[in-house]
Amino acid sequence: VSGGHSREILNDEMYRWLEGYQSGTSQDTPYRVWSGCYSAIAAANQALEVIAEVADPQKFAAQKGEALVCRAFNHFILVNIFSEHYNPATANTQLGIPYNTEAEKVAVKYYKRHTVAEVYELIEKDLTEGMALIDDNVYAVPKYHFTKATAHAFAARYYLYVGNWDKALEHANAALGTNVSSISNKLLPLDGPVFMAPVSSADYEVRYRRIDQPDILLLVSCTSSWGRDHVSSSLRYSMVKDQSDLYTTVNVTGSSSLYYRRWSVSASGAYSLHKYDDLFKYSSPGATTGTSYTVGALFTIEDVLFMRAEAYVMKEKINEALSDINLFLSRRVIAGISVDLAAIKKFYDGKPKYPDLKPFYEIQEEDQMSMLKCIVDWRRIEFMQEGLRWFDIKRFHLEVVHTFPYTGGDPITLTADDPRRALQIPMEAQAYGIEPNPR
Known part of the structure; x- marks a missing residue:
């Protein structure tokens, strides 16, 4: 993870939990997350201001709804990355992030951080108001917009994070529907001919998040070098062998055969999943330089299915949660093997590899802990390198151990x-008065 290039320096600093990364402003840095989310929030606020000033605001009710949900979602991402995870016992004192609700009129404006509790309250307000206004009929390409289903998926995640299981189930069901066959047909068909046919890694990347994949609820394009550099020797966009082994070792079903087929390993020992296609835009005709883009999914059917299963577990509806887990496994494990509670308990209970989860809420029964471990494990496998794992690490207070198998050195926990x-x-935000996180 070392080298002289700025990307290697950033990677090394973040991997070792150092703070120098906060000064980086290039692609794929925390600063770009911060500035990108606040740019999206500014666009939403501008749209809301214009809609409020037109002669007939009701004519643009659907656009107002999406702007409100977009504003809520970007604040949700920011507070979950740059603040401690929501805990009702501490949320009123923990530093959140600035929640911006007005279009900016001045070149320089100073903001103060709301508390985590205040941010979550404002997110819920925007989300609830906006979701009621969304109209799918106004979208030419729905999968690049917050549809009704996507807004419900976001609401399910929000209520899962705050521990409101009834609301989480309500919105997960609204996003998924209740017809099992219909849900199964919407899962990404890794067991189907599009992915099972002999294709190159590059073709697999194109197909993985193609807009016609049935599981996609919301796609987003962004500037990123991931698609271009994920197999580079910098290791920055790759994973270690222990993570790749999750796809080849025996899992809770008793099988080691999964429909995840596209990864590679570089000469430096970097394992890479082929999920992201590089979309390169040249700066001008005839130019040799430009900007890399990639496309990722912010919400999928699989994601919502896991959220529903988790809410079922917390409602002590173990059989319903098992049904959702097995529905997912039917499209991921070769031979269609299913699991029951006994198999889950045997695989996860008492294993150091799967430590007990410690959310802010109480887990009442041992069976709940076993089931949650299973859901968190498969969510990790399904969304490897897609960003959701970090939220589970924070939600469930999991330790993170970074090792140095290629360069040597003691592990860091x-x-x-x-x-x-x-x-x-980021330093750029601190320079304008944003209070830094305590260390």
């Missing part, structure tokens, strides 16, 4: 209560 789990506020 980020403990469950380490304040660095809330990424530091």
Whole structure:
């Protein structure tokens, strides 16, 4: 993870939990997350201001709804990356992020951070108001917009994070529907001919998040070098062998055969999943330089299915949760093997590899813990390198151990209560008065 290029320096600093990364402003840095989300929020606020000033605001009710949900979602991402995870016992005192609700009129404006509780309250307000206004009929390409289903998926995640299981189930069901066959047909068909046919890694990347894949609820394009550099020797966009082994070792079903077929390993020992296609835009005709883009999914049917299963577990509806888990496994495990509670308990209970989860709410029964471990494990496998794992690490207070198998050195452990789990506020924001996170 070392080298002289700025990307290698950034990678090394973040991997070792150092704070120098906060000064980086290039692609794929925390600063770009911060500035990108606030740029999206500014666009939403501008749209809301214009809609409020037109002669007939009701004519643009659907656009107002999407702008409100977009504003809520971007604040949700920011507070979950740059703040501690929501905990009702501490949310009123924990530093959140600035929640912007007005279009900016001045070149320089100073903001103060709301508390985590205030941010979550404002997110819920925007989300609830906006979701009621969304109309799918106004979208030419729905999968690049917040549709009704996508807004419900976002609401399910929101209520899961705050521990409101009834609301989480309500919105997950609204996003998924209740017809099992219909849900199964919407899952990404890794067991189907599009993915099972002999294709190159490059073709697999194109197909994985293609807009016609049935599981996609919301796609987003962004500037990123991931699609271009994920097999590079910098290791920045790759994973270690222990993570790749999740796809080849025996899992809870008793099988080691999964429909995840596209990964590679570089000469430096970097394992890479082929999920992201590089979309390169040249700066001008005839130019040799430009900007890399990639496309990713912010919400999928699989994601919502896991959220529903988790809410079922917390409602002590174990059989319903098992049904959702097995529905997912039917499209991911060769031979269609299913699992029951006994198999899950045997595989996860008492294993150091699967430590007990420690959310802010109480897990009442041993069976709940076993089931949650299973859901969190498969969510990790399904969304490897897609960004959801970090939220589970924070939600469930999981330790993170970084090793140095290629360069040597002692492992580094980020403990469950380490304040660095809330990424530091970028230096550019601190320069304009944003209070840094405590260390």
